[in-house]
């Protein structure tokens with residue numbers, strides 16, 4: 252099994268172990284991949300270290316780095332359909348969603364290629380003719396990029412493209428649950444001319460290969476997307492050599508609907524907000540907050556339409572939602588539904604596995620809608636990461652904002668209203684990294700993405716997404732030095 256990529260070569264893991272990658276639709280075996288260990292991690296770190304410290308990659312002209320990114324974008328476009336199919340087999344998401352992901356990934360590579368070509372240094376006005384002062388940007392060094400299972404290729408791209416644009420050497424560690432498109436991405440980066448050792452790939456569990464990356468004194472930065480508990484651990488474990496860290500964690504995202512919103516459109520988006528990719532989306536609008544006067548009718552319509560969502564094989568035309576990613580994850584979602592019931596929430600839709608015979612081999616769960624929810628319930632506060640919607644009601648704008656902010660997270664949220672003034676007021680006051688007005692889910696390569704509060708540290712995408720991977724250096728040059736005589740003797 253030679254699918255680790257270290258120092259420009261595909262190599263086998265020193266552990267000799269491998270693990271199965273299953274299709275969540277029917278549990279069929281999609282692939283076997285290397286299951287690496289700490290020795291492999293040490294080799295990958297040494298490889299990246301050499302590439303960063305002993306080659307000219309970090310100081311290569313920006314057009315060289317941009318060239319690698321642009322060629323990668325072209326290769327992704329060339330292989331789009333094949334990669335989309337792999338993503339669907341690996342994650343269970345619909346082919347339509349996988350294609351959208353890859354279009355986004357291509358756009359992100361192109362965006363950072365363009366940014367890599369823009370010179371970010373600046374001259375500082377010192378007010379002295381004998382001093383030249385400038386601020387330049389340099390890569391951070393060796394970056395460990397650790398990604399989750401829900402948007403494997405997309406999350407990898409949001410890190411890889413800016414990290415390489417800035418001139419870093421990287422070690423990529425995808426989730427052990429869905430590693431396949433990341434392997435493909437590394438093949439394409441090599442084909443696009445990434446120099447040996449600049450891009451390294453480790454496959455394996457968080458414990459076996461993720462933790463050694465985070466703890467290593469030879470790694471300068473960890474950029475992590477994943478769960479809150481892992482993020483907290485990483486913050487502590489990365490402190491040994493005071494690494495740079497960037498964390499993209501979970502969310503419990505409010506979707507606030509005022510009575511003056513267009514009813515049908517807001518219902519429609521409320522469904523996609525939470526049920527796309529079976530709710531396994533960090534920014535899922537899993538917390539629906541509706542104005543009292545329309546609450547009952549609105550929630551009833553959402554529940555009616557949730558019951559109509561067609562579950563099935565992501566590879567098949569007409570499937571609207573695939574399965575959950577694994578048996579363990581479905582059990583976690585089920586335990587949350589039981590918790591919601593025990594807390595007094597009332598089921599309006601779902602709350603069960605589907606009964607269709609063809610879905611029995613997969614990890615399916617019916618889209619679920621809870622009503623009679625209160626803000627202090629755990630089902631309202633904690634990230635379920637599945638197709639589970641809670642609903643709450645409000646009477647005033649103040650109350651809507653207070654509910655929307657009543658969460659330890661702060662990743663994303665939305666407000667629906669036809670009153671432009673109110674839309675702006677609410678958007679300004681929501682403490683979340685992204686706020687949509689009369690929309691849900693779109694993001695742009697040019698616009699920062701990330702979390703307030705416990706949703707994370709730092710930003711991906713946009714100019715700030717590149718800054719995460721750069722150090723600023725002030726160079727101060729005295730062009731006419733002479734003795735100062737500060738000390739008289």
Ligand code: NAD
Nearest residue numbers: 398399400425426456457461462477478481499500501533
């Ligand atoms: P996870 O935290 O279990 O794992 C994420 C990655 O970290 C995996 O590659 C895993 O192997 C690795 N890992 C686990 N333990 C580690 C350790 N001790 N040291 C180093 N690496 C370790 O998360 P998950 O279940 O794969 O993903 C779901 C979570 O990701 C959800 O909470 C979701 O909200 C979050 N997420 C956030 C964003 C965002 O943009 N904010 C995007 C997607 C997913």
